[in-house]
Amino acid sequence: MSLFPVTYSLLSKQAVGLHIQHNYKIGSVVKIQYFLRGMNDTYEVESDVDKYIFRIYRADRRSRPDIEFELELLRFLSANGIGVSEPIPGKDGAYLSGFNVMEGTRYGVLFQYAEGHELPIHAAAESYRFGESIGRMHKAADHFESQFAREQLDMEFLIDRPLSIIRSYMEHRLTDVNYLSEMATELKKRISELKVQGLDWGVSHGDLHGNTNAAWTEDGKLTHYDFDLCGYGWRAYDIAEFRLAREIHSRHDPEEVERLWKAFLRGYCSVRSLSENDLAAVPVFVAIRQLWLFGLCFRDSEFVGIADFDEGFIDSKMQYFKSLEYV
Structure with a gap:
């Protein structure tokens, strides 16, 4: 049988x-x-x-x-x-x-086992320390070479493939699908323009939100883990996830978002420089990250179930995308 x-x-x-x-x-x-x-x-x-x-x-x-x-x-x-x-x-x-x-x-x-505990970042000192550690990680990874192939975190991975998945789950909402398609075209155009001026590219962690995937000890030791989404990509995309997480968790306090973001950048730039062009790309990559996550939710519904990704879920995502000012 x-x-x-x-x-x-x-x-x-x-x-x-x-x-x-x-x-x-x-x-x-x-x-x-x-x-x-x-x-x-x-x-x-x-x-x-x-x-x-x-x-x-x-x-x-x-x-x-x-x-x-x-x-x-x-x-x-x-x-x-x-x-x-x-x-x-x-x-x-x-x-x-x-x-x-x-x-x-x-x-x-x-x-x-990463000793310590996860620490949702709400203080500027923590944000600075996290940024500094990511700067050191990127600086070290600049010299990494591997004999193994790894998928790149490029436009196909971040936009084209997620959009294809989203379309297959939103055939009943063609107006929203068309909106997302036009938005995706604009996002790719913005990144292409920034690439002409130069964007930092290298090995990235891929999931640096700063809420989990890092353990803090009482004496300040910081250990990073869960590199499952690592690969070659834009460093502005890598740090955009930290920015997005602050926007989500402090959405009712824009001043706190900026305070933590600036502290993160001070920490990062204390060990590794970021160009103005890379910084200009961060808001675009924040939107791209949300699009990628939208597609991931639908993709993983194949094994976690579709119940949590209903019309209300779609409505909330569409509301977010339509509120973006830099797309």
């Missing part, structure tokens, strides 16, 4: 725990919890030695070269003094474990 095709499978945490026990030198596994289902599956692992994170990548999202690039970047950044959650090799020296499941091969990686 043939098995019915699946899009997404969830691995047993008990089996994952046994795999980690047998394949890594981390002592005895005493506890494993399924921590988060996001763009990948994340398990929290505790041994009699330390705590760890085990991530299992989705087969439809990440190939082996994609993941190898990410891990190579993390090791490079750590070797250059950047605080990141490093991957941990298995007993055989390999960083990746392959799990053959119904939808294909899913790869798992064990990571160091």
Whole structure:
């Protein structure tokens, strides 16, 4: 009897725990919890030695070269003094474990546990420190080279593909689809004009919102993690996500948005310069990031369900896009 095709499978945490026990030198596994289902599956692992994170990548999202690039970047950044959650090799020296499941091969990686806690940024000092750390990360990544191919965070990735996904879910709202298409054309035009004058391009984290993906300790140590969206892209796009997160979380206080944004830029520019052209591109990339996230929500509805992405959700997104002044 043939098995019915699946899009997404969830691995047993008990089996994952046994795999980690047998394949890594981390002592005895005493506890494993399924921590988060996001763009990948994340398990929290505790041994009699330390705590760890085990991530299992989705087969439809990440190939082996994609993941190898990410891990190579993390090791490079750590070797250059950047605080990141490093991957941990298995007993055989390999960083990746392959799990053959119904939808294909899913790869798992064990990571160091980032000590500290997530800190929603509301103070200028925190914003400055975060900006400084990103400046150092970008400065170090300027010298990174990889033998593995990785998808670029270009216009096809950020605009064309998300827009195609959005169209397929909004066929009943053609007026809104046409609006988004015209907006996307304008956004691409704006970036093309800025590219002529020069935009900083290099390895980027891809998800620097500053709410999660970074752990802070009491003594000020900052550790970055979740590089799943990393790749070669515009640095203005990378920092635009921090700006967008401030706009979302402080939308009722524009002065706070500017205060935190300026503190972030002071921190960043204390270690690495940004051109006026890059800064001019940030508002455009804020809009592009929202378009990309809109498409991501619809795409991931395939495995989280469409219930939360109803007409009210679409209405709120359209209201946002129509309120933009710099498009």
